[in-house]
Amino acid sequence: MHCVVGTAGHIDHGKTALVKALTGVDTDRLKEEKKRGLSIDLGFASMDLGGGMSLSIVDVPGHERFIKNMLAGVSGVDVVVFVVAGDDGVMPQTREHLDIVHLLGIKKGVFVITKADLVGSERIKEVAGEINSLLKGTILEGSPVVVVSSVRGDGLDELKDTLRTICCRIGDEPARGFFRLPVDRAFHVRGFGTVVTGTVTSGSIGKGEEVAIYPAGCLTRIRGMQSAHEDIDRAGRGQRVALNLAGISHGEVGRGDVVVCPELFEFSGRRTFTGRCTSDCIIHLLPSMERPLRNNTLLKLHHLTSETLARIRLMDRKDAQPGESVYARIYPHAPLLMLRGDRFILRDPSVNRTIGGGEVLLTHPSEKPRQGTGRAGLRIPSGREPEEVLSGIIPQGSTGIRRSLLGFMLNMRDDELMDYIKDGSTFTLMGGYVVNLRGLDGIKDDIIRRVRSHHEKNPGEVGMGEEMVLCGVVPSVDRGIVRCVLDRMIEEGRLKREGSLIALPDHRPTLDEGTRMIRDSILNLFSGGMKAVRMDDIRGLPYSEGDVKRVMEFLRRHGDVVKIKDGLFVSGRALERARGLLIDYLDRKGRIKASEFRDLLGCGRKLAIEILEYFDGTRLTIRQGDFRVLRKGGKVCG
Numbered sequence: 092m093h094c095v096v097g098t099a100g101h102i103d104h105g106k107t108a109l110v111k112a113l114t115g116v117d118t119d120r121l122k123e124e125k126k127r128g129l130s131i132d133l134g135f136a137s138m139d140l141g142g143g144m145s146l147s148i149v150d151v152p153g154h155e156r157f158i159k160n161m162l163a164g165v166s167g168v169d170v171v172v173f174v175v176a177g178d179d180g181v182m183p184q185t186r187e188h189l190d191i192v193h194l195l196g197i198k199k200g201v202f203v204i205t206k207a208d209l210v211g212s213e214r215i216k217e218v219a220g221e222i223n224s225l226l227k228g229t230i231l232e233g234s235p236v237v238v239v240s241s242v243r244g245d246g247l248d249e250l251k252d253t254l255r256t257i258c259c260r261i262g263d264e265p266a267r268g269f270f271r272l273p274v275d276r277a278f279h280v281r282g283f284g285t286v287v288t289g290t291v292t293s294g295s296i297g298k299g300e301e302v303a304i305y306p307a308g309c310l311t312r313i314r315g316m317q318s319a320h321e322d323i324d325r326a327g328r329g330q331r332v333a334l335n336l337a338g339i340s341h342g343e344v345g346r347g348d349v350v351v352c353p354e355l356f357e358f359s360g361r362r363t364f365t366g367r368c369t370s371d372c373i374i375h376l377l378p379s380m381e382r383p384l385r386n387n388t389l390l391k392l393h394h395l396t397s398e399t400l401a402r403i404r405l406m407d408r409k410d411a412q413p414g415e416s417v418y419a420r421i422y423p424h425a426p427l428l429m430l431r432g433d434r435f436i437l438r439d440p441s442v443n444r445t446i447g448g449g450e451v452l453l454t455h456p457s458e459k460p461r462q463g464t465g466r467a468g469l470r471i472p473s474g475r476e477p478e479e480v481l482s483g484i485i486p487q488g489s490t491g492i493r494r495s496l497l498g499f500m501l502n503m504r505d506d507e508l509m510d511y512i513k514d515g516s517t518f519t520l521m522g523g524y525v526v527n528l529r530g531l532d533g534i535k536d537d538i539i540r541r542v543r544s545h546h547e548k549n550p551g552e553v554g555m556g557e558e559m560v561l562c563g564v565v566p567s568v569d570r571g572i573v574r575c576v577l578d579r580m581i582e583e584g585r586l587k588r589e590g591s592l593i594a595l596p597d598h599r600p601t602l603d604e605g606t607r608m609i610r611d612s613i614l615n616l617f618s619g620g621m622k623a624v625r626m627d628d629i630r631g632l633p634y635s636e637g638d639v640k641r642v643m644e645f646l647r648r649h650g651d652v653v654k655i656k657d658g659l660f661v662s663g664r665a666l667e668r669a670r671g672l673l674i675d676y677l678d679r680k681g682r683i684k685a686s687e688f689r690d691l692l693g694c695g696r697k698l699a700i701e702i703l704e705y706f707d708g709t710r711l712t713i714r715q716g717d718f719r720v721l722r723k724g725g726k727v728c729g
Contacts, residue, residue, distance in 0.1 A: 093319060094258040095290050095331045097149045097168035099192060101182035105205035105241055106174045107134065110150045112241040113251070114138045133275055135288070137319050140255045145319045147290075147331035148172075149275075167273065167290035167395070169261055169329060170254065171200040173231070177210040177238075181221040187445055190377055193230045194448030195434045199257050200231045203250060208240040266327030268502040270294030270302070270352040271428065272334065273395035277341045277348075283315070285341040287350060288333045292395060293430065293502060294352060295327035304339070305349040306426035312337045347397035349428055355499070370421045370429045374403070374437065374449035380413035384446070392423060393436040399425040400440070419449075430454050430502035453484065453500050477511050481518045481525070490534065491526030491572045522575040534576050535585070537564050542586065542593055550601045551645045554592030589648075600645060609634050609642045614651065617662040621669060621694045623701070626658045655705040669702055670711070674721070682718040 098106040111117050116136035134150035149168060171192050175185055192200065202222050204215060219236050226232045235253050239246035271292045280286050296302065298316050303309065315335035316323050326332040334350060344350075376384060386409050392401035405411060406418040421429070429435065429451045436448040484500065485492055498508045508525075512518050517528055538560060545555040557577070564573050577593070580586045587596050602610060612632050616624045629639060646652045650663040672691050676683055683691075689699035703719055706712045712719040 093145050093147070093330060094169045094261060095147045095149065095167060095329065096170045096172055096254065097197075098151055098172050098174060099188040100174035101176070101179065101184040101188075104174045104176035104179065104182075104185075106172075107150055108241040109172070109174060109203060109205055109239065110134070110136050110148055112239075112244065112247055114148065135276070138251075139319075140251060140258070142255075144255060144258060146254065146258070147319060149331075167292060167329075167331075168197060169199060170257055171197050171231075172254075173200055173202045173234075174205055175202060175218060175222060177204050177206045177215055177218055180218045181225055186225065189225060189229060189231070190379075190445055191436055191448070194375060194377075194436055194445075196230065196450070198230055199261060200234045201250070201253050201257060202226075202231075202234055202236045203246075204236065204238045205241060207238050207245055208243050266291075266293075266295035267504075267507055268293035268328070268430065268432075269355055269499075269504065270296045270350075271305075271395075271430070272296075272326075272332070272350040273397070274344060274348045274350060275346055275396045277344045277346070279341045280335070283335050285336045285339050285344065286333055287336060287341075287344055288331070289350070289396065290331045291326055291328050292433070293328055294504070295325060296352065297325045298323075301353055302334075302336075302350050303353050303355070304344050305351050305355070305428050307343065307348070309339060309343060310353065311339045349395065349397075351428065354504075355428070368427065368429065369423075369455045370427075370451045371453040371455070372419055372421055372435075372449045372451050373416060374411070374419050374447055375416045376411055376413055376447040377445065378414035380446050381442070383410040383412050384417075385410050389440075390446070391438040391440045392421065392427070393438065394427055394429055394433065397425075397427060399423050399427060401427075403437070418452075431500065432502060454502075455500065478517060481512065481527075485518065485525070485527040485530070490530040490568050491521065491524045493569070493571070494520065494523055494525050497525050521579065522571065524569070524572050524575055526572060526575070531576055534564060534568060534573060535580060538573075538577060538580065539585070539595075542595055546595060546598050549641075550603070551606055551641060552592075553589045553600055553645075553648045554587075554594030554598065557588075557591050557593050560593050600649070602642070602645065606638070606642055609638055610646065613639070613642060613646065614662075617652065617660075617665070621661065621665045621692050621698070621702075623655070623698050624652075624660050626660070629660075655701055659701065661702070666702070666705075670706070673706065673712070673719075677712075677719075677721045682715070682720045684717055684719075688719070 098110065100106055107117070114136040136148045136150065138146045138148060140146060173185075173189070173192075175181060204218050204222075207215060215238055222236055226234065235257075237246055237250045237253055239250055241247075271294060272287070272289045273292055274287045274289050276288045278286055296313065298313055301310060301312050304311065313334050314337045316326055317333045318326060318330055323332070336344070336350075374384075384403065384405070386403075386405040388403050389400055390403055392399055401421050401423040404420045404422065406420070408417065411417040423429075431451055431453060433451040434448065435451070437446055438444060439446050480501070484497065494505065494508060497503075498505055501508070501511070503511060509520065512520065512525060518525055519528060520526075541560060541564065542555050545552070545559075560577060561570055561573050577586070581588050581593075584596060587594050609632070612634070613629055616628060629643065630636060632639060643652070647654065652660045653663050653666050654660050655666075669692055673683070673688065676687075676691060685696060685700050685703060688703060689696045692699060692702075703712065703714075707714060707719070710722055713722045
């Protein structure tokens with residue numbers, strides 16, 4: 092079992108010294124850190140707790156000026172080790188770090204009172220009391236407190252036992268969603284190439300698989316993987332890993348980038364991530380805020396290992412008061428891959444202070460708000476159950492959404508999405524879409540109404556062109572959904588398909604008295620056995636070109652006349668007779684010449700050849716030199 096542990100606490104309270112005492116690793120690796128005696132950037136170490144349990148430790152800086160580095164390190168940790176120095180007690184950064192941990196939803200932690208060798212027992216009790224008072228009403232209330240001296244080694248074994256107990260209670264979570272690994276470090280290893288490290292936020296990935304770098308969009312492949320200094324073949328959610336990437340320079344990837352599965356390319360519109368996703372979120376504001384949050388305020392947004400400015404658009408209100416929780420849509424200034432369930436932190440850049448944070452409820456791959464979703468274009472899922480969430484995305488009166496897009500919005504792969512909605516009574520999969528069954532009645536009624544109207548206006552036609560049906564139904568609805576509804580109505584027997592035409596089940600083409608006169612005049616041209624009639628001759632009849640064209644289409648669909656080549660027609664009955672004579676002759680003789688077929692039909696040689704070529708085109712016969720033979724089952728006979 093493997094857990095990720097992050098440190099937190101005020102500057103110079105002994106976080107780095109504690110990590111060194113536990114692991115033997117000095118996480119201050121930069122020259123400036125050594126010179127100044129304080130952590131500036133993230134540090135990393137690992138520890139074996141025995142019994143198959145190991146820890147990856149992310150040591151974060153405590154100085155206020157390096158809060159962005161602290162935020163990059165604390166995202167994705169399972170357990171936080173909160174360090175409070177025995178001589179100083181609770182300090183400003185202690186409080187801000189606790190606010191951040193609370194807003195990020197890190198539920199497991201242990202508080203460590205360090206520098207016990209510098210103070211007496213009474214002072215230790217005072218600091219423990221400060222910690223317990225600080226924790227009231229927070230996510231870490233009730234966390235254990237351990238007293239440690241990193242210099243003498245006091246309390247280290249107790250701390251290890253406490254961490255072992257906490258990590259055993261966490262358990263392994265399923266690796267759901269699209270694979271994402273926020274990069275917190277990138278470097279070059281001689282003989283191997285580029286290596287990136289981070290904690291898997293969602294999904295899973297295997298050695299040898301293709302991945303992409305967000306937001307640059309460059310593709311690469313995982314050459315090798317390690318976790319806790321051990322080679323592995325697969326990594327999943329919550330696991331801290333190092334990836335050796337092929338064909339990419341370490342200068343092309345860095346902190347703030349995300350290694351992702353290639354499926355996420357679909358939602359960028361092209362093979363690079365130039366678009367900026369917007370996110371519908373719930374934001375929790377800290378009670379310590381000095382002033383209300385105004386609508387459209389520009390704040391600094393920290394998400395995973397990245398930071399950017401973002402505009403906050405509140406839902407149906409002009410401002411939000413300190414301590415309130417509000418729904419909002421976030422418009423980041425730089426590309427961010429914020430998916431459902433992600434946590435984030437908001438800081439006021441004017442005072443350099445954390446004011447709140449929140450959770451992503453829904454992500455849109457476009458900045459354009461959808462119509463009919465409130466003043467700010469928001470449509471927030473109201474609950475956690477599938478029916479509640481989907482009702483927020485596809486409300487009653489709406490129709491559906493492309494299933495791949497819905498999967499992106501909910502951070503669910505297709506197999507997870509199918510399991511998510513399979514038991515729903517309101518929502519179902521229909522082709523490539525997830526649809527709200529209650530929103531389809533209007534589409535079905537509209538299709539029936541349009542097809543019936545077409546029959547009434549054109550009683551002689553077999554049906555209405557499928558493309559005409561699709562183009563005319565509820566223009567605001569995705570055409571793919573309309574096609575799925577149409578297919579479903581045909582399966583249910585509410586409509587029937589005749590070639591490319593759609594008709595009501597009981598519809599039978601009929602001709603009125605005037606149209607029947609045109610039909611009789613056309614058929615009279617074909618009387619007298621096997622003869623060919625040109626379209627020019629048919630147009631010469633004393634009727635309008637539109638009426639003649641409509642009746643000819645009626646006769647062709649009923650098989651009364653057949654087009655054997657452009658502009659040339661024969662009687663359907665005569666052609667069927669010719670087909671029977673040809674098959675009978677070939678069954679007896681095996682092959683036939685054009686001249687023999689001419690004599691068989693009693694027509695001219697030119698017409699006989701044209702009919703034979705028609706039969707070749709319909710795959711009844713095939714030409715072999717001067718002869719025709721039957722084609723059966725795709726094989727030539729004779």
